[in-house]
């Protein structure tokens with residue numbers, strides 16, 4: 001019996017992506033690329049949330065994980081300590097839901113702290 005792949009079509013670009021990698025927004029499903037695209041202008045790298053751009057600029061000399069949420073720090077430090085981990089490992093070790101993890105990684109990637117890396121066909125999240 002063939003394994004059924006649960007693919008979802010991105011509402012924006014039509015690309016088929018695994019259901020667990022898709023972002024749901026209202027009645028739309030978006031692939032990560034489109035999701036980030038859509039939110040880039042609004043959210044950009046903004047783990048600091050309420051800080052204005054002016055304040056952000058003052059904080060620009062602060063490096064690394066300053067200003068991140070505890071969960072974002074936890075994810076970042078986990079990745080750094082292992083020099084890369086798969087999302088599955090993070091879900092298991094950090095006890096975070098796949099959706100939450102995906103959102104946090106998207107933010108960290110925007111901050112140029114983490115990025116994806118293909119290691120022999122397995123996607124790892126590694127330090128930027």
Ligand SMILES: [Zn+2]
Nearest residue numbers: 010013031034
């Ligand atoms: Zn898309």
